[in-house]
Amino acid sequence: MRDPQALLTSLRTLLGERHVVTQATDLEPLTRDWRGRYQGTALCAVYPADTEQVAATVLLVREHGGKIVPQGGNTGMCGGATPFSEEAVVLRLDRLNRVRQVSGLDNTMTVEAGCILADLQARAQEAGRLFPLSLGAEGSCQIGGNIATNAGGTAVLRYGPMRDMVLGLEVVLPDGSVMNDLKRLRKDNSGYAVRHLFIGAEGTLGIITAAVLKLFPQPQASATAMAGASHLDQALELLAAVRSRFGDRVGAYEVMSHSQMQLVLDHIPGCTLPFAEPHPWYVLIEAEDSFAAMDLASILEDCLADALERGLVSDAVIPKSEAQREALWRLRHSVSEANKVAGISVSYDTVVPLDRLGDFAAETERGVRDAFPQARRLFVGHVGDGNLHAVIHFDHDAFPSRDAFETAARRINEIVDSATLACDGSISAEHGIGLSNRKRLANSIDPARYRLMTQIKALLDPDHMMNPGKVLVFEDPQ
Amino acid sequence: MRDPQALLTSLRTLLGERHVVTQATDLEPLTRDWRGRYQGTALCAVYPADTEQVAATVLLVREHGGKIVPQGGNTGMCGGATPFSEEAVVLRLDRLNRVRQVSGLDNTMTVEAGCILADLQARAQEAGRLFPLSLGAEGSCQIGGNIATNAGGTAVLRYGPMRDMVLGLEVVLPDGSVMNDLKRLRKDNSGYAVRHLFIGAEGTLGIITAAVLKLFPQPQASATAMAGASHLDQALELLAAVRSRFGDRVGAYEVMSHSQMQLVLDHIPGCTLPFAEPHPWYVLIEAEDSFAAMDLASILEDCLADALERGLVSDAVIPKSEAQREALWRLRHSVSEANKVAGISVSYDTVVPLDRLGDFAAETERGVRDAFPQARRLFVGHVGDGNLHAVIHFDHDAFPSRDAFETAARRINEIVDSATLACDGSISAEHGIGLSNRKRLANSIDPARYRLMTQIKALLDPDHMMNPGKVLVFEDPQ
Structure with missing residues (x-):
């Protein structure tokens, strides 16, 4: 970059003094990833007010030869939102936080990228609908980041990942133009589905500024159980049995090994094993339904009794109260904390x-x-x-x-x-690639697909201005 | 093309005499679209045996400067599979018709592009599963064409369009390389979702040779009704009421105007109006569930009684037998025939x-x-x-x-x-663009999105070898 000060001056003129941050104390948390694994560096952080200001910022940075690192709530697991250059402008979406429209008839919500996930869940609930994306960071992560990373979480089994909940996008492209594909349509065959390129691209192809999201009926009934099993294979046979009873009503099917459970029991106060004796594997099952009258608990009880008889599970508990249900989920949700302490x-x-x-x-x-x-x-x-x-x-x-x-x-x-x-798998189910997994990605996916990815990056962002060094290995791989 | 005869000779050597068709009588049905609106022309049609032969064919055609028009069952509505050049090789997928794998546990089916849709529905049923894509041409259309056109049909409301049912793809790219992205994974954040570019691209970016499809639980209970309404707005209010009762169990919600119904009654023998008197609008509702014990008919009856009371509908019928149910659906399915006759x-x-x-x-x-x-x-x-x-x-x-x-x-x-x-809509919900709608597309979608589409086409297929003249307007727009 020829003149960083000139860029800062231009950005201040465009966005206003207080929306261009250069103080080390303010910048520091934005240049470190959530896990604390990377400490990066940046020229500044900017807080544009709307899509037009985002586009104008991109043009300015381009003109001055800088780099842009888009950042939502900065809660990613792979360093995808961390800047690593003195030329980097961290572009925060916080001020793009309006819900532009909620349509009950269409079951859609048109939102800006900076909206906090938990706020959108609440907004959907006010409208008598469910926005199902749910994950640990929901109190601070932003929907733009959720889309850019194709977030997963605990509702994927029933509702799919973030990608499946996006009907339309507004994106500022690396050339500063705005792609408006914010249609509230369930079916749309008007040419190539380019929006899917930006979902999961982690800000390397453009900046998502708004989206049309799907809403769903609210669940009115649910049932939960935990079972113990001797082998992982039995847990999988049980999954098939649960599915053949519940169809698509299975909301969660979580598994943990006893080795993992033991760390939770040893290190998290108040956690107790809900069984008389340990089992090599534990399964946490939840079913849900939009019919309030549906007696899911009886069906689940029946299903587990049958599984006990067939020897698929060694024991099972069905919580009798909301407190008991929460205690079961607490075992699952305490995993990260227990492992960190231990x-x-x-x-x-x-x-x-x-x-x-x-x-x-x-x-x-x-x-x-x-x-x-x-x-x-x-x-x-x-x-x-x-x-x-x-x-x-x-x-x-x-x-x-x-x-x-x-x-x-x-x-x-x-x-x-x-x-x-x-085993024909993928190294990243839900956390993405970011900085951490670039080389593992390059070594693990189909070469023709990888080549196509690098060609698309070069097409949209030939100067590597957008979130440089993330997802793909072009230079200085670490 | 320098020497068409040399290309034919090379193709015959590669694929065998009988898999390269040049006889006018054999070519004629492949060079005319299903609606009979376009009569095109081609050098030949070829029937490769497998993915490797498809890739080798692409390389040969490229070497000789020819064009390729991929063709499935040739049942499209917009001329997307019709060849229009003496240099065109119609590439048929008929022989790529194996089901490579069915996994009950994963609820997936890995299939080749030439499989007939109805055969795949049957194959899923044998495995105790549902493959929900359903449309008029299902007895002859091929799954590769369904994916290339992102087919819609009668199950979109509950299951989404074709795109939502594809987990992985195998694609022969215009440079003759094979992209293998056939993972049977519900979650996969390993880089850009490039497969979505090919879904709905109508063969202009590459040739889909295989896919991993999602399977679903089979419906075990269903209920059907037809209602009459005075205004379209009332039919939409009824939709909201039906949805608030049934959640995501609404399988179909079809509407027709009386003007349309009258043509069916006048021109299709055996069709009768199921009401004592005509209504300006008719609604056909179907709900379904994977629980056999679910009494959907009572809920639907209750819902319609309530709608009658609120004045949303003027009359309603619930069929008492499968024959009566079929008679209601026949009114809907006779629309195209009635309109053609009339x-x-x-x-x-x-x-x-x-x-x-x-x-x-x-x-x-x-x-x-x-x-x-x-x-x-x-x-x-x-x-x-x-x-x-x-x-x-x-x-x-x-x-x-x-x-x-x-x-x-x-x-x-x-x-x-x-x-x-x-009204913020799209000119193509499910039929696609093909040849018919190229100019309407160019005039109706966001310019930045259109520009990106043309750039992606130029990136993947710089010589316009793949299905030239379809979807995008590059030259000789008609």
């Missing part, structure tokens, strides 16, 4: 076809045990989606240095990724 | 947001009545999706010549498209 870990976001899940877990277990006998092999995940997070966990003092840990992590990457590919 | 027509595939549907119908009605007082204004469509087909219908002898009719059709295009755009 030690250090390398964790994976693998997804494989369900009929390969047993192979994947066994292969990972075997490979890691051979290479790192001291490691705990924990498994937890949204197994209904085929998404099993392997967590390779060590005591805090297991490695003499950060470097030694990173070397081990690279070796574990090889073991897990090799098991993933052998 | 005269000539220009018909539209408009979709608008539901809260603009009344405006669209009124504006179209008014504009056409003023310009062509002698025209019948018929309306019929998948209104649950916002997809209302306007059919502007004339007596057989209404125009002195084909040219006079085409001139009138262009004027009607302007009226309908202007109403569509004023």
Whole structure:
């Protein structure tokens, strides 16, 4: 960049003094990723007021030869929103936070990128509808980031990932033009579906400024249960049985290994095992329905009794109160905290076809045990989606240095990724690529598809101005 | 092309004599579109045996400077599969007709492009699953064509269009390379979702050779009703009422005007009105559930009784037998035949947001009545999706010549498209663009999106070798 000060001056003129941030104390949290793994750097952060200002900002930065890193709530898991250049302008969407329209008849909501996910859930509820995307960071993540990363979460099994909830997009392209594809239409065959390029592109192809989202009927009845099983394969057979009873009413099907459960029980106060004795695997099942009169609990009880008889499960509990239900979910939601308190870990976001899940877990277990006998092999995940997070966990003092840990992590990457590919899976189910997984992506996907991705990036953003160094490996891969 | 005979010789060597067709009698049906609106021309038609032969064919045609028109069942509505050049090789997928895998646990089916849709429905049923795509041509259309055109049909309201049922694709690109993205995964954030570019691109960006499709639980209970209403707005209020009762169990919500019903009653033997007297609008409702025990008929009856009381509908019938149910659906399915027998027509595939549907119908009605007082204004469509087909219908002898009719059709295009755009709609809900709608597309969508489409076409197919002249207007627009 020729003259950073000139760019700052122009940005201040365009957006107003207070919407261009350069103070180190203000910038610092925006240049560090949520997990605290990366500390980057940036020229400034800007807070445009609307789509027109976003477009004008892109033109200014382009003119001055700078870079742009779009950032939502900065809650991503892979460093995708972290800037790494003195030429980088962090473009925050906070001020684009209006709900432009809610249509009950169409079951749609037209929203701006900076809206907080939890606020949109509430807004849908006010309209008597459900916006189903739900994830840990929902109180601070922004919908633009959810779309840019094709977020997953706990409702994917029934409603699909973020991509499936987007009917239309407004995007500021790297050349500063605005693509308006905000149609509230359930069917639209007017040419190529270019909006899907931007969903999941993590801001490398343009800046999402608004979207039309689908709304759904609110669930009126639900039922929850936890079961213990001897083998992962039995948990998968149980999934088939639950599905044949409930059809598409299965809202969650979460699985965790006892090794994972033990860390939760040991480190999270107030967590207790809901069974008389431990089981190698636990399954958390939830079914839901938009008919209030539907007695899902009886059906679930019946289904589990049948599974006990067939030997698919060793024990099962159905909560008798909302407090009991919450206690079951607390076991699941305490996983990240327990693992952090108990030690250090390398964790994976693998997804494989369900009929390969047993192979994947066994292969990972075997490979890691051979290479790192001291490691705990924990498994937890949204197994209904085929998404099993392997967590390779060590005591805090297991490695003499950060470097030694990173070397081990690279070796574990090889073991897990090799098991993933052998099972026709993907290294990223829901967390995306960002900075962390660029090389793993390049080494794991179909070469023709990867080539097409690099060509599309070069077409839309030939100067690598948009979120440089993310998703694809073009230069300085780390 | 330098030497067509040399290309034919090479193709025969590659594929075998009998898989390269040049006889006029054999070629003729492949060079005419299903509606009989276009009679094109081609050098030959080829029938490769597998993906490798498709890729080798693309390389050969490229080497000789020819063109390729991929063709499935040739049942499209817009001339998208018709070849128009002496250099064109019609590439048929008929021999790529294997079901590679069915996974009950994953609820997926991996199929080749040439599989007939009805065969895939049957194959899913054998596995105790539903493949929901359903449309008039299902006995002869091929799944590759369904994907390439993002087919719609009668199950979109509950299951979405074809795009929503595709988890993975295998595509032969215009440079002859094969993109293998056939993962059986419900969640996959491994980079840009490039497969969505090919879904709905009508063969202009590459040749789809295989796909991973989603399967669903089979419906075990259903209920059907037909109601009469005074105004389209009431039919839309009824839709909201039906949805608030049934949630996502509404499988079909079809609407037709009395003007349309009258043509069916007048021209299709055995069709009778199921009401004592006519109503300006008719609604056909179907609800379905994967629970056999669900008494949907009672809920529907209750819902309609309430709607009668509120004055939303003037009358309603619930069939008492499968024969009665079929008679109701026959009225809906006889529309195309009745309109063809009764005269000539220009018909539209408009979709608008539901809260603009009344405006669209009124504006179209008014504009056409003023310009062509002698025209019948018929309306019929998948209104649950916002997809209302306007059919502007004339007596057989209404125009002195084909040219006079085409001139009138262009004027009607302007009226309908202007109403569509004023209501934030799209000119193509489900039929696509093909040859027929290229100019209407160029004139109706967001310019930045259109520019991006042309750039993507130029990136993937710089020589315009793949299905030239379709979807986009590059040269010789008609």
